[in-house]
Amino acid sequence: MAMEEQLRELAARREKALAMGSPRRLQEFCDAGVLNVRQRIAYLFDEGSFTEQGLLALPARVEDRDRAPGDGSVDGSGTINGRLAVVNAADFTSMGASSAEIAGQKMVHSRKTAIENGIPLIMLCECSGGRIPDIMGAAGIHKTGEYFDLSHDRKIPRAAAVLGQSYGGGTWRAATSDFVVMRKGAVMAVSSANVTSVAISEDPDPEELGGWRMQAGVTGQVDLAVDSDEEALDAIKAFLSYMPSHSGEAPPELEPAADAAQDQDALLSVVPESRSKVYDMRDVVRVIMDKGSYFPIKDRFARNISTGLARLNGRSVGVMAPNPKFKGGALDSDACDKAISFIALCDSFNIPLVTLADTPGFLVGVAGEKLRLPGKIMNYTQALQLATVPKLSVIVRKSYGQAHLNMGAGVCDHMAAWVTADISFMDPNAAVNVVYRVREEDEPERYRELMAKVMQDSSGYDLAACYRAQTVLDPRETRDWLARMLEVHRRRPTGGIAKHRLATWPTTF
Numbered sequence: 313m314a315m316e317e318q319l320r321e322l323a324a325r326r327e328k329a330l331a332m333g334s335p336r337r338l339q340e341f342c343d344a345g346v347l348n349v350r351q352r353i354a355y356l357f358d359e360g361s362f363t364e365q366g367l368l369a370l371p372a373r374v375e376d377r378d379r380a381p382g383d384g385s386v387d388g389s390g391t392i393n394g395r396l397a398v399v400n401a402a403d404f405t406s407m408g409a410s411s412a413e414i415a416g417q418k419m420v421h422s423r424k425t426a427i428e429n430g431i432p433l434i435m436l437c438e439c440s441g442g443r444i445p446d447i448m449g450a451a452g453i454h455k456t457g458e459y460f461d462l463s464h465d466r467k468i469p470r471a472a473a474v475l476g477q478s479y480g481g482g483t484w485r486a487a488t489s490d491f492v493v494m495r496k497g498a499v500m501a502v503s504s505a506n507v508t509s510v511a512i513s514e515d516p517d518p519e520e521l522g523g524w525r526m527q528a529g530v531t532g533q534v535d536l537a538v539d540s541d542e543e544a545l546d547a548i549k550a551f552l553s554y555m556p557s558h559s560g561e562a563p564p565e566l567e568p569a570a571d572a573a574q575d576q577d578a579l580l581s582v583v584p585e586s587r588s589k590v591y592d593m594r595d596v597v598r599v600i601m602d603k604g605s606y607f608p609i610k611d612r613f614a615r616n617i618s619t620g621l622a623r624l625n626g627r628s629v630g631v632m633a634p635n636p637k638f639k640g641g642a643l644d645s646d647a648c649d650k651a652i653s654f655i656a657l658c659d660s661f662n663i664p665l666v667t668l669a670d671t672p673g674f675l676v677g678v679a680g681e682k683l684r685l686p687g688k689i690m691n692y693t694q695a696l697q698l699a700t701v702p703k704l705s706v707i708v709r710k711s712y713g714q715a716h717l718n719m720g721a722g723v724c725d726h727m728a729a730w731v732t733a734d735i736s737f738m739d740p741n742a743a744v745n746v747v748y749r750v751r752e753e754d755e756p757e758r759y760r761e762l763m764a765k766v767m768q769d770s771s772g773y774d775l776a777a778c779y780r781a782q783t784v785l786d787p788r789e790t791r792d793w794l795a796r797m798l799e800v801h802r803r804r805p806t807g808g809i810a811k812h813r814l815a816t817w818p819t820t821f
Contacts, residue, residue: 333406357390401436408440430558439482466660532613563628614646630658634671648688702801729772
């Protein structure tokens, strides 16, 4: 075959692969205002930077080769805001991006490339499930290569976007990622409603089975729900901007904007003087951290504790804080799971951890015990103790009981208390009732006397007097104090690299 003819064949094969799969599916994407896989990749990566691998891959079964160019996935690498990333992106137009042998090999190779070279891995997830009949039988079940990518030891950041129907392999990839964003209208579940209707005689609505409300608000397996593909891809870009490329380096530092430091006087009005009034702790975080830098994680799940990434003078930090706006800031089983997941993320990728405490303690009772709350509390404590990134704790208002320890007491590197801090074994109201059996409505004058008694020696000054806190702060000094302490701890001989003792902590809970 002459060179000219060979080049024509190459061009024709490339053109066919780039055209993707089913024209009908492509039109459905267009009509729905949803990006197809190649549009997603063009939006995700810097213009002209993407290099594809596996463009000419085809399904293992000869009879399927005209239906599924690339075997249902697009893989490769490029730059995002100048930084390298590897992508494995499902092409639902090609046989529903079903899990199959060659697609599995591509996924394994992408993952290996990312890990061995210290590059973040992005997965754009859609999957109709396993490709039947390819994977039926004893030999077939081993053809998808999925058993290679079901573990994650947090050597590199992994981000996933669930952008359509995602069952089986697509769900596994999302569930073993460090950050998961989901487009509203997409579905993430072990199996489709078709399978569940046959297997267990259950025929749920897909949204109920694994829609964004379920996964972002009830299970917490999705970190963020958005309205469009573009918003999902923007979220991945934002998440990666806080992350190092791999666990062996410190997170990137940005030059802070001239107005990064906001007016700290706002803190005096954000937090009510009355300890019984609620407020949104996220407002406190947004004032203290660089302007516009707060990036919430799992904001719809376990809302009684807020977790998120932010920047302080351009440096990445993780912020974890009970939120009095929800359940009064009292912590429960879900809050423990959310906190553990966040601590593992920060420690694995060398991100200093800041805790802001305002919590009356844990929500005790039958419901909590049924959800294994004692074990969850101890897991939370253990995760915080194992974390070796710099840990700074600030007591904003209430800090009672075991929750005081779970917010960093005794294991943080530096602790400060606001002048409004109140630290004790339990909420004074509960103490008066438990110890003295006196209720305010029955004996108001005696109740006030006993409240004053049990609240003795519980101020931030008392914590500083026994050197359990290193300082007492005017709230307006918090940003500066945190920045100075981070400057101290970033000088560790490890160069800001943690020991990563939480790197293999289970990805989900």
